[in-house]
Amino acid sequence: MSPTKLNLKDKYKLLTRDLDWEFSYEDRQEAFPYEEFEGIKITDWDKWEDPFRLTMDAYWKYQAEKEKKLYAIYDAFSQNNGHTNVTDARYVNAIKLFLTGVSPGEHAAHLGFAFTGRQMGGIGARVAAQMQSIDELRHIQTQIHAMSHYNKFFDGFDEFNHMHDRVWYLSVPKSFFEDARTAGPFEFMVAIGFSFEYVLTNLLFVPFMSGAAYNGDMATVTFGFSAQSDEARHMTLGLEIIKFLLEQHEDNVPIVQKWLDKWLWRGYRLLTLVAMMMDYMLPQKFMSWQEAWELYFEDAGGALFKDLERYGIKMPDYTETIKQEKEHLSHQAWWTFYQYTHAAAFHTWTPSSDEMDWLSEKYPNTFDKYYRPRWELAAEMEAKGERFYTTGLPQLCQTCQIPMMFTEVDDPSQVAYRESVYNDERFHFCSDPCKSIFDNEPEKYVHAWLPVHQILQGNCGGGGLDKVIEYYHLDNGAANLEFEGSPDAERWKQWKGVA
Amino acid sequence: MTVQALRNDYHGDFKDSVDKFGGAQLVYIGWDKHQLFCSSRAFPLLPTMTFQELLDNVMPEAFSQHPEFGRVVWERAEWILDNQSFQPDHSKTLAELGIGHKSVLRLVTPNLTGYKGADV
Numbered sequence A: 001m002s003p004t005k006l007n008l009k010d011k012y013k014l015l016t017r018d019l020d021w022e023f024s025y026e027d028r029q030e031a032f033p034y035e036e037f038e039g040i041k042i043t044d045w046d047k048w049e050d051p052f053r054l055t056m057d058a059y060w061k062y063q064a065e066k067e068k069k070l071y072a073i074y075d076a077f078s079q080n081n082g083h084t085n086v087t088d089a090r091y092v093n094a095i096k097l098f099l100t101g102v103s104p105g106e107h108a109a110h111l112g113f114a115f116t117g118r119q120m121g122g123i124g125a126r127v128a129a130q131m132q133s134i135d136e137l138r139h140i141q142t143q144i145h146a147m148s149h150y151n152k153f154f155d156g157f158d159e160f161n162h163m164h165d166r167v168w169y170l171s172v173p174k175s176f177f178e179d180a181r182t183a184g185p186f187e188f189m190v191a192i193g194f195s196f197e198y199v200l201t202n203l204l205f206v207p208f209m210s211g212a213a214y215n216g217d218m219a220t221v222t223f224g225f226s227a228q229s230d231e232a233r234h235m236t237l238g239l240e241i242i243k244f245l246l247e248q249h250e251d252n253v254p255i256v257q258k259w260l261d262k263w264l265w266r267g268y269r270l271l272t273l274v275a276m277m278m279d280y281m282l283p284q285k286f287m288s289w290q291e292a293w294e295l296y297f298e299d300a301g302g303a304l305f306k307d308l309e310r311y312g313i314k315m316p317d318y319t320e321t322i323k324q325e326k327e328h329l330s331h332q333a334w335w336t337f338y339q340y341t342h343a344a345a346f347h348t349w350t351p352s353s354d355e356m357d358w359l360s361e362k363y364p365n366t367f368d369k370y371y372r373p374r375w376e377l378a379a380e381m382e383a384k385g386e387r388f389y390t391t392g393l394p395q396l397c398q399t400c401q402i403p404m405m406f407t408e409v410d411d412p413s414q415v416a417y418r419e420s421v422y423n424d425e426r427f428h429f430c431s432d433p434c435k436s437i438f439d440n441e442p443e444k445y446v447h448a449w450l451p452v453h454q455i456l457q458g459n460c461g462g463g464g465l466d467k468v469i470e471y472y473h474l475d476n477g478a479a480n481l482e483f484e485g486s487p488d489a490e491r492w493k494q495w496k497g498v499a
Numbered sequence B: 001m002t003v004q005a006l007r008n009d010y011h012g013d014f015k016d017s018v019d020k021f022g023g024a025q026l027v028y029i030g031w032d033k034h035q036l037f038c039s040s041r042a043f044p045l046l047p048t049m050t051f052q053e054l055l056d057n058v059m060p061e062a063f064s065q066h067p068e069f070g071r072v073v074w075e076r077a078e079w080i081l082d083n084q085s086f087q088p089d090h091s092k093t094l095a096e097l098g099i100g101h102k103s104v105l106r107l108v109t110p111n112l113t114g115y116k117g118a119d120v
C-alpha cells in the first residue's frame, strides 16, 4: 500500500496535540514539577488555543528558506564592502551596542523558552514555546553573522561573549534575563513572552532596524526582515499566554498583575539603552525616543490595556512616571556613557551643533534647559584638552543595575535616591518601581552581582582601572574612549579619502 | 514571601556585605545638583578615617574635575547622610559619625548652582 498523504488538519493534530499522552504509571505532577509553585491555577489545558498553526516540518522548511536568502545577502554585503556604505563610522557604535547588549539576550530567551517548552503542562503551549526557543537561537546566530563583517573593520565587537558576563553596563540586560529565567515558567512567559515580546518589542526592534535602514546598514536591515515573521509568532504567543492565564482562574489575575507591573518596568529600564541609541548614536535619526514611546507604548499599549481591563487587569501605576521621564531618559543615559566610555566597548562623542538643534526641537521642554549646558561644558573641557572621563565608579541600582543617574520625576536637577533595609543591610534603588520590585522579593536581589561592588572587592582583575579593562578583554585605546581620534575614526577617514 | 521559589527556605547570600571589602566599607558620595557627575560614586573607605581626611583626600579625587570645586567652603557645606540632614564633626571618624557600610553621603552647596547656573 502506498503511503497516504495526510490532509493539513490531521497532520496538524498529529504533529502538535497528539504528541502528548496520558500518564498511566508516572505522576503528572512529578513530570511537570514547576507548574504549581508560582500559585497559578490551570484548570484545563485543552482551552489553550494554538497561537499559530504551524507544524514542525513546515517550520523547518520556512526557516531554511529564510536562512538561504539571508546568507546570500550577507555574502553580497561582504563582497561589496558594505560597511563603507553606512552614513558614518559613528553609526557602527549602535550595532556594537546591539551585539553586546541585545544579542546575548536572544540566547537567554532561547534558554528560557526551552525551559518553558519543557515545563508547561499543556502540549500546545509547549510546542509553541519550543519553536520560539529555536527562533531565538537562530536570532543570535544570524546577528553574530551579520556583525561578523563589521568585526573585521571596527573595534569593540570581537569579545562580546566574554564581555557579557563581566562588563558593568552589560550586567543590565544579563541580570534582566537571569531574573526571568530563574522565575517559574509562567512568570517567564509573562516577563519575556508577553511584556517584552508583545508590549515592548516594537521599542527594541523598530528603532534598531529603522536606524539601520536610515544609516545604510543593509546587513542589519536584512536580519530584521528575516526575523520579522518569527517576531509576529512570538507576539501571538505572548498574547495567548496572558489571555489563557487570565481566563483559567480568577486567582491568577492578581499574580499576573504583579508580574506585569514588575516586567514592564524592568523592560522599560532596559530600553534606556535604546533611547540613547536613537537620540544620540544614529548619525541619521528617524524618530526621537519620546515619539517612539508615545507611538508604541502610550497609543498601542494603551489600547491593549483597555482590552485587558475586562479581566480586571490595569495599566501599572508608574506609567505617569515614565511619561515624565520620556523627555529626559536618552539625555541622562548618553551623558552617563559619555563619562564612562573609558570602560565601555563603544565610543561616545559630544553631539554636533546640528544634532543639538535637532534635540532642542524634539525636546523643547527639557533639552536647552537641562542638557545643552552639559554638552557645552563637555565641549569646553575637550577644547582645553581635558575630555571629560569621570573618576571612580557609579552607585548602581540593586534591581536594574543601572547607575543611579535617573532624576526625581518632579525635579530633573536632582538625582533620585531610594533605599530599603533588609536584614540590617542597606540596598539602593534608582526609582520607586525598582524599590518595590526588591521589596516584594528581596531574596531574589540581595545576591545580585553588581559590577561596581565586584570591582571594589577585587574580583575583576584586581586593582586599578587598567586591570579591569584587561579583565573585560577591552582593547584599551581602540575599543573604548572618545570617538574622535579613535582607530575606527581614523580608518574611516582613510576609506573616505578625508585627510 | 521574600521570594517565589521551589523551596521555601531559599536564601540568596548577601554578595556585598561589609566583610567582603577587606576591612573597608562602601560609602556612596554625591554632590547634589551637580550633574557633571551622572550619579553618586562608590568609595571603599576605612571606618577609622576621620571626616577631615575624607574632605582632604576623597572629595578632591571625587569632585575636583568640576569647575566649582575650588569654591566649596567646607565649613559651610551642608550634608545629607542616608536621607537625613547631617552636621559632621570633622575630627570624628566615619564610624563615630554613623557613616556605615553602603551609606549615602550627599554634599549640598545651595550657593553653587553649577555650570551656567544649570545644576550641571
Ligand SMILES: [Fe+2]
Pocket (backbone or CB within 6 Å): A106, A109, A135, A136, A139
Ligand atoms: Fe529574538
Ligand SMILES: [Fe+2]
Pocket (backbone or CB within 6 Å): A197, A230, A231, A234
Ligand atoms: Fe522574539
Ligand SMILES: [Zn+2]
Pocket (backbone or CB within 6 Å): A269, A397, A398, A399, A400, A401, A402, A429, A430, A431, A434
Ligand atoms: Zn533601578
